[in-house]
Amino acid sequence: MTDKNPEYDFKWCPGCGDFGVRRALEQALQKYIIDTEIPIENNVIVAGIGCSGNMVHLLEGQQPFGIHGLHGRTLPIAMGIKSSRPDLNVTVVAGDGDFLSIGMEHIAPQAQRNLDVCVIVMDNAVYGLTKGQSSPTSHEGMITSSTPYGKMEDAVNPLKLYLTLGVSHVASALSSKIKDLSQMIYDAMKYPGFAIVHVQSPCTEYNNTYEQLKGNVKKGIQPMAWSLPEDHNPESVSDAQNIVDRDGIPLGLIYQAKDRTSFSKRVEETTSSMNGKSAEDIITLYSV
Amino acid sequence: MNKSDFVVRFAGEGGQGFMTAAIGLAAANTQSGYHAQTFATFPSQITGGPTWMQVRISTDTVLSRGDELDVLVVFNEEAYSIHKDEVRNGGVIIYDSDGMDLEGGESLGIPFDKLAKSTGNSRSANMVVMGALAGLIGIPQSILEEFVKRRWSNTARYGETIVPTNIHALTLGREAASSSGFEIGELNPPQKPNYEQIFVDGNQAICLGAVASGVQFYCGYPISPATTILIWMEKNLVGKGKFAYQVSSEIEAITSLIGAGYAGTKAMSATAGPGFSLMSEGLGMAWMAEIPLVIVNVQRGGPATGLPTKTEQSDLLNAINPAHGDVSLPVIAPGTVEECFYGTVQAFNWAETYQGPVVLLSEHSLSEKQQNIPKPNLETLEVQNRILYEGKNGYQRYEPGEISPMPIPGGPGSYVANASEHDGIGDTTHLSERHIQMTNRRFRKLESLMDSPYEHDKIDADVAIMPWGGSKGPAKEAYEKLLIDGKDIGWFYTMFLNPINPTLLEELRNKKLVLVPELNYLGQFASVLRSQGVNAEPITQYTGLPFKVKDLVQRISSRLAELENRRSAS
Numbered sequence: 020m021t022d023k024n025p026e027y028d029f030k031w032c033p034g035c036g037d038f039g040v041r042r043a044l045e046q047a048l049q050k051y052i053i054d055t056e057i058p059i060e061n062n063v064i065v066a067g068i069g070c071s072g073n074m075v076h077l078l079e080g081q082q083p084f085g086i087h088g089l090h091g092r093t094l095p096i097a098m099g100i101k102s103s104r105p106d107l108n109v110t111v112v113a114g115d116g117d118f119l120s121i122g123m124e125h126i127a128p129q130a131q132r133n134l135d136v137c138v139i140v141m142d143n144a145v146y147g148l149t150k151g152q153s154s155p156t157s158h159e160g161m162i163t164s165s166t167p168y169g170k171m172e173d174a175v176n177p178l179k180l181y182l183t184l185g186v187s188h189v190a191s192a193l194s195s196k197i198k199d200l201s202q203m204i205y206d207a208m209k210y211p212g213f214a215i216v217h218v219q220s221p222c223t224e225y226n227n228t229y230e231q232l233k234g235n236v237k238k239g240i241q242p243m244a245w246s247l248p249e250d251h252n253p254e255s256v257s258d259a260q261n262i263v264d265r266d267g268i269p270l271g272l273i274y275q276a277k278d279r280t281s282f283s284k285r286v287e288e289t290t291s292s293m294n295g296k297s298a299e300d301i302i303t304l305y306s307v
Numbered sequence: 308m309n310k311s312d313f314v315v316r317f318a319g320e321g322g323q324g325f326m327t328a329a330i331g332l333a334a335a336n337t338q339s340g341y342h343a344q345t346f347a348t349f350p351s352q353i354t355g356g357p358t359w360m361q362v363r364i365s366t367d368t369v370l371s372r373g374d375e376l377d378v379l380v381v382f383n384e385e386a387y388s389i390h391k392d393e394v395r396n397g398g399v400i401i402y403d404s405d406g407m408d409l410e411g412g413e414s415l416g417i418p419f420d421k422l423a424k425s426t427g428n429s430r431s432a433n434m435v436v437m438g439a440l441a442g443l444i445g446i447p448q449s450i451l452e453e454f455v456k457r458r459w460s461n462t463a464r465y466g467e468t469i470v471p472t473n474i475h476a477l478t479l480g481r482e483a484a485s486s487s488g489f490e491i492g493e494l495n496p497p498q499k500p501n502y503e504q505i506f507v508d509g510n511q512a513i514c515l516g517a518v519a520s521g522v523q524f525y526c527g528y529p530i531s532p533a534t535t536i537l538i539w540m541e542k543n544l545v546g547k548g549k550f551a552y553q554v555s556s557e558i559e560a561i562t563s564l565i566g567a568g569y570a571g572t573k574a575m576s577a578t579a580g581p582g583f584s585l586m587s588e589g590l591g592m593a594w595m596a597e598i599p600l601v602i603v604n605v606q607r608g609g610p611a612t613g614l615p616t617k618t619e620q621s622d623l624l625n626a627i628n629p630a631h632g633d634v635s636l637p638v639i640a641p642g643t644v645e646e647c648f649y650g651t652v653q654a655f656n657w658a659e660t661y662q663g664p665v666v667l668l669s670e671h672s673l674s675e676k677q678q679n680i681p682k683p684n685l686e687t688l689e690v691q692n693r694i695l696y697e698g699k700n701g702y703q704r705y706e707p708g709e710i711s712p713m714p715i716p717g718g719p720g721s722y723v724a725n726a727s728e729h730d731g732i733g734d735t736t737h738l739s740e741r742h743i744q745m746t747n748r749r750f751r752k753l754e755s756l757m758d759s760p761y762e763h764d765k766i767d768a769d770v771a772i773m774p775w776g777g778s779k780g781p782a783k784e785a786y787e788k789l790l791i792d793g794k795d796i797g798w799f800y801t802m803f804l805n806p807i808n809p810t811l812l813e814e815l816r817n818k819k820l821v822l823v824p825e826l827n828y829l830g831q832f833a834s835v836l837r838s839q840g841v842n843a844e845p846i847t848q849y850t851g852l853p854f855k856v857k858d859l860v861q862r863i864s865s866r867l868a869e870l871e872n873r874r875s876a877s
Binding site for chain 2: 024026027028029059060061062063065073075076082083084085086087088089092095096097098099100101102103104106107124125127128286290291292293294295296298299301302303305306307
């Protein structure tokens with residue numbers, strides 16, 4: 020969306036965490052195009068379906084290219100863009116339902132490839148756009164419109180999942196801490212590999228967790244979110260494992276693989292540096 | 308007695324080595340100016356099982372695999388009992404007289420292995436058989452020797468000994484056949500064509516067509532009978548700006564193609580029915596967001612997992628309408644190995660022209676059919692590319708005209724390629740008038756694809772036959788026989804099944820009856836034609852095998868007789 024588009028009538032609810040993510044993404048993108056001198060038109064935002072997916076229409080300022088695709092399929096679309104055009108900076112924006120439920124099957128292959136895209140997952144632990152059903156990150160027992168007697172399965176721990184699947188760069192953030200988030204998104208864009216910034220982005224309508232995340236001294240609510248210890252070493256797998264095994268929401272760069280070759284680099288080193296035959300030469304191979 | 312064509316079938320477990328040689332024999336014969344076509348059917352297992360392969364060698368272009376066998380080569384008794392009834396009167400059955408003992412006057416026992424061992428190369432039994440075949444039909448020894456030299460001279464380890472021992476084995480086989488007294492008629496001498504030829508199967512022709520069209524991106528998932536396209540692409544689509552890759556599912560394949568097509572490259576994937584079903588939603592998105600890409604569906608038999616290694620033409624309705632909502636995908640169904648090449652080129656041209664997904668609907672019987680075809684001339688080949696947007700930012704990508712220049716990331720005119728209903732710039736909308744406008748826009752784009760070529764013959768006849776896809780060959784052969792029989796019948800054919808050229812449709816609507824031979828239960832193409840006002844009636848078969856010419860001749864003749872009787876009665 021360039022300027023105001025009166026026809027486009029989608030709105031995030033007041034207080035939606037996605038506003039903060041948008042601001043952080045705009046700032047990170049701005050800094051990225053200035054620092055890298057990669058022009059805005061060489062940036063592509065791939066969005067999933069759900070409230071978070073509307074990010075691609077709601078960005079203000081200079082407009083990157085965008086795809087608003089299918090539910091769950093952000094990653095393979097991003098893979099197609101990045102593998103055909105390694106010169107483009109590809110950023111994925113998706114929600115927890117899109118990314119961790121219907122789209123779960125696509126995380127592992129990108130992790131193994133070390134696909135060089137930056138992923139921002141907006142996690143509100145609920146399906147907002149379809150009005151409040153349970154999601155993979157909804158906690159066990161949670162009452163939602165699709166779990167009227169309480170959710171029967173455990174919540175997935177996305178950070179632990181990413182580490183297990185071999186994601187190279189894993190960060191965790193809050194949507195309300197825009198400055199920190201913006202830096203994390205920028206770092207993930209710059210990281211030459213598969214980078215996920217998992218953001219707690221509460222839904223004020225169906226699962227308002229601002230208070231639980233930040234805590235409330237007056238009500239005696241302990242904050243779920245906590246900062247990483249000073250001595251945390253993100254290049255250490257065991258440090259990272261230790262962090263994601265603890266309860267609550269850790270904030271910061273949890274893991275970053277060092278010297279792991281990105282997918283674009285692997286392709287470049289394996290097949291795109293080869294001398295391909297011309298169509299004529301290939302056809303001539305079949306001459307009788 | 309001289310013959311214009313010759314059909315041999317190799318059957319039985321353990322015959323694979325012979326089949327490789329049979330393909331070589333076919334290729335060798337095309338070098339001397341004969342035409343050849345192979346047909347194979349395998350069970351869905353790695354080795355063994357009831358396998359057979361057939362080679363038809365002719366002085367003229369081969370249209371079908373051939374109904375009756377001149378020679379059957381069997382490698383076990385089971386194969387003998389399954390296939391013996393398909394040998395024509397006066398044909399010969401060759402078997403290994405070391406391992407089997409067959410009764411009957413028409414069988415020729417040759418001790419394959421014993422003769423092979425006597426050459427010093429125990430693996431030359433297939434050459435003994437080739438020699439025997441060549442002896443029976445009078446193929447000159449020089450053609451086979453040339454083939455052996457070309458095939459094995461560069462084999463570093465064995466080249467020195469393998470060539471002379473194989474030639475020795477050929478001679479022993481030939482002598483065994485000659486001394487047996489069997490005669491099945493000599494093949495007429497070949498007429499060497501005055502153009503260059505290539506020898507390929509349907510899937511290879513598709514790969515070559517894609518490369519000739521400038522394919523840059525290929526993602527696929529292994530699935531019979533499309534796997535060979537994936538393997539070919541991974542081997543050959545290399546170099547700067549090229550990408551071929553095995554992904555984790557057909558869902559990944561179609562959605563990665565959407566990304567690649569969106570990013571400005573020519574993208575293709577090949578699959579079969581089960582994979583095509585998984586691509587459904589992605590194909591809908593490519594239609595909706597207007598992303599050029601090509602999907603090859605090499606049809607196999609049946610719904611669900613079905614018959615992975617058999618042939619059928621039962622995905623046509625699904626190809627036209629693979630996704631939910633109002634979609635009508637362009638579909639090109641090649642009918643011959645040569646059309647696999649040109650159909651692929653046209654599929655890319657269509658995708659680029661109308662900016663959307665195109666389905667190339669091939670089938671198992673084409674995928675493994677090897678044939679000599681004229682070598683495509685790339686200099687005269689028309690390859691089209693999408694019109695790129697080169698204006699300013701703030702572009703209404705989906706608004707102006709029917710087909711608008713496409714912006715590509717890295718260039719001007721950023722927009723959102725949107726799977727949801729959208730306005731000009733790609734923002735989501737729910738307005739009725741916009742949905743009407745965009746739906747009309749998407750369908751109107753098909754009008755740019757309606758001038759496709761078609762074949763017609765005897766257009767004055769009341770009744771015509773119109774096969775599609777791989778049924779073209781047997782139907783053409785049947786049609787020619789029907790004409791010789793004095794039947795009043797016309798012929799129509801096109802590989803461009805959706806949209807159908809309106810002029811062709813008009814001609815078809817003028818027929819009293821259009822008979823559609825097709826390999827499915829529903830009569831899918833006949834139903835497509837009926838929905839467009841043509842009085843079409845299917846001639847169906849769902850055996851997992853292609854039509855036999857004689858069956859088509861019989862079924863069409865009896866339908867014509869019925870019509871004639873009814874006419875006389877009234």
